Amino acid sequence: MSGKRSLIRSGTTVDQMVRAIGDRIVTGFLRPGEKLDEASLAARFDVSRTPVREALGRLSAMGLVERRPNRGATVAVVTQEHLASMFESMAELEAICARFSAERMTAGERRALEIEHQASARLVQLGAEEDYEYFNTEFHTRLYRGAHSKHIYELTVMTRSRLAPFRRAQFMLPGRLAKSWQEHDVIVTAIMRGDSAAAGHAAKDHVSIVSEASAVFAAVDPMKPAADPIGMSS
Amino acid sequence: MSGKRSLIRSGTTVDQMVRAIGDRIVTGFLRPGEKLDEASLAARFDVSRTPVREALGRLSAMGLVERRPNRGATVAVVTQEHLASMFESMAELEAICARFSAERMTAGERRALEIEHQASARLVQLGAEEDYEYFNTEFHTRLYRGAHSKHIYELTVMTRSRLAPFRRAQFMLPGRLAKSWQEHDVIVTAIMRGDSAAAGHAAKDHVSIVSEASAVFAAVDPMKPAADPIGMSS
DNA sequence: GGCACAGCGATTGCATGCACTTTTACGAGA
DNA sequence: TCTCGTAAAAGTGCATGCAATCGCTGTGCC
Numbered sequence: 001m002s003g004k005r006s007l008i009r010s011g012t013t014v015d016q017m018v019r020a021i022g023d024r025i026v027t028g029f030l031r032p033g034e035k036l037d038e039a040s041l042a043a044r045f046d047v048s049r050t051p052v053r054e055a056l057g058r059l060s061a062m063g064l065v066e067r068r069p070n071r072g073a074t075v076a077v078v079t080q081e082h083l084a085s086m087f088e089s090m091a092e093l094e095a096i097c098a099r100f101s102a103e104r105m106t107a108g109e110r111r112a113l114e115i116e117h118q119a120s121a122r123l124v125q126l127g128a129e130e131d132y133e134y135f136n137t138e139f140h141t142r143l144y145r146g147a148h149s150k151h152i153y154e155l156t157v158m159t160r161s162r163l164a165p166f167r168r169a170q171f172m173l174p175g176r177l178a179k180s181w182q183e184h185d186v187i188v189t190a191i192m193r194g195d196s197a198a199a200g201h202a203a204k205d206h207v208s209i210v211s212e213a214s215a216v217f218a219a220v221d222p223m224k225p226a227a228d229p230i231g232m233s234s
Numbered sequence: 235m236s237g238k239r240s241l242i243r244s245g246t247t248v249d250q251m252v253r254a255i256g257d258r259i260v261t262g263f264l265r266p267g268e269k270l271d272e273a274s275l276a277a278r279f280d281v282s283r284t285p286v287r288e289a290l291g292r293l294s295a296m297g298l299v300e301r302r303p304n305r306g307a308t309v310a311v312v313t314q315e316h317l318a319s320m321f322e323s324m325a326e327l328e329a330i331c332a333r334f335s336a337e338r339m340t341a342g343e344r345r346a347l348e349i350e351h352q353a354s355a356r357l358v359q360l361g362a363e364e365d366y367e368y369f370n371t372e373f374h375t376r377l378y379r380g381a382h383s384k385h386i387y388e389l390t391v392m393t394r395s396r397l398a399p400f401r402r403a404q405f406m407l408p409g410r411l412a413k414s415w416q417e418h419d420v421i422v423t424a425i426m427r428g429d430s431a432a433a434g435h436a437a438k439d440h441v442s443i444v445s446e447a448s449a450v451f452a453a454v455d456p457m458k459p460a461a462d463p464i465g466m467s468s
Numbered sequence: 469g470g471c472a473c474a475g476c477g478a479t480t481g482c483a484t485g486c487a488c489t490t491t492t493a494c495g496a497g498a
Numbered sequence: 499t500c501t502c503g504t505a506a507a508a509g510t511g512c513a514t515g516c517a518a519t520c521g522c523t524g525t526g527c528c
Contacts, residue, residue: 012303013482038510048483050284053510057288061295069246070489070510085385092330092386151319152326155389247512272480282513287481304480304519471528481518489510498501 013047017055020045025064025075026165036065036073063162078166086163087211091204093156094143098187098203101146102196110192113142117188124181132177139184143203146191167210183209247281251289254279259298259309260399270299270307297396312400320397321445325438327390328377332421332437335380336430344426347376351422358415366411373418377437380425401444417443 021041024030036056042049056073059065067073078086105113120135144156183206190199255275258264270290276283290307293299301307312320339347354369378390417440424433 037508039508049510050482050484054288054291054481057291058295061292071491072510082384085383088383089385089389096326149319149322150316151323151393155323155393159385159389271478273478283480284512284514288511305521306480469528471526473524473526475522475524477520477522479518479520481516483516484514486513487511489508491506491508493506494504496501496503498499 013051014054014058017041017045017047017051018058021052021055022059022062022064025059028165030075032075032077034075036075038072062158083166084211086159087207090156090159090163091207091211093152093159094140094207095200095204096152097143097147097156098191099196099200100149100152101143102191102194102199104148105146105191109142109146113139113146114188114192116142117184120184121181124177127177129177132180136180143187179209180206247285248288248292251275251279251281251285252292255286255289256293256296256298259293262399264309266309266311268309270309272306296392317400318445320393321441324390324393324397325441325445327386327393328374328441329434329438330386331377331381331390332425333430333434334383334386335377336425336428336433338382339380339425343376343380347373347380348422348426350376351418354418355415358411361411363411366414370414377421413443414440 021030021036030036038049038052038056042052045052056065056067060067060073064076065073066076101109116135117139120132120139123132123135140160141157144153147153183202186202187199187206190196190202255264255270264270272283272286272290276286279286290299290301294301294307298310299307300310335343350369351373354366354373357366357369374394375391378387381387417436420436421433421440424430424436
């Protein structure tokens, strides 16, 4: 192929490919079941097949693409059952994290959780979906870390990333923001008083509700097609 | 390199590399922290660097090796805390599987579980460690499947495989066989009567005990070096 | 004597080419 | 017309070669 790529974002070429292809999958530009031809992708991004192959391998490990020997890769098709299964797992994992957090969080962690949570109330009042989503992610990450268990953290983050495409729309539902905050509040309260059982149940219910909210979208239109964002998105 | 390899076991070259290198890690022939040089491995197995690279990538995803950009791969170092974290996760995951199994297993699955479990009693009497270990794996796999949740199944199997090297020695402990069977019995009984809470607790306790049994070995000698099994093991 | 920098060797990362597998398309026979 | 077989085309899997990067060592300067 020709010369160097215009704008080098960061990391190795493989990392860029993982991001580029992964983004196109989660944004729906590449549709479930669609065939992922190595040569085409390589040409599309102006790299050789080698990094594309490795990227497909990683995406396969992430569960975003499916790969069959000698038959190429396709965008993973997520069935309704599998999606439900992932949300179910997510609920259980979050419950574990909340329980452990209630038992193990340091005083500093508890304080930070509480402060950030209270601060996010303002975003609810303003109806700032984008910003709230960011805080929401932070909030849950705090729970995962608070469990003080590296492996639980890994499992939880991995599952969350696999669910990412389906969670996108949840805050679009009217009133979801305030409801989310209240659910968080129950979790935080339980954690602050060290009630692990209550924290676990609250976290589980929270995810279950998100699951139902997302399922609406997933059922109708799991991945709506979109215009190709840019030549090489973040 | 030269011609074809002597004995083609199965699957692609990459699969063979994953098994070959993975085996050497879990058997302790490759020690934690040891550097994994692509060229050396390629020469060692008489393949090119390409499949070795891909295999290292997969093993990295499995958590068996650590990789840093431009700095090569090393056998993952599992700290005592991380090991504890994995066993803890395993206990929680098994508890979830047991709970779900108690609620969701079909009549056929329950019957099969019970029958196999009863059959394994004979192996305990005979003190057949090897065979019992096989049945043990089967038993747990039945629990994972019985949860009827693909994603939980995946998470559990993945975690189990990461713990594999540390579980190896558990049945060497005197009396462990009979104890394991009794613990299984509690789980089975709970599942048969649909008591999900009891099944969950029993499964969790079971893993916790295994954890402690393994921790003894892990603490003293996490990965004892061994002679290279064969040119290209299973 | 210690620190910084430049050159060099070792090793990873990526590109390219070839071989093998799978798929598809076309034609012969029923 | 349908089916089966075969051959070409497409695409994956692996090998090899080159470029880029990292780490190390030796030398010069402070």
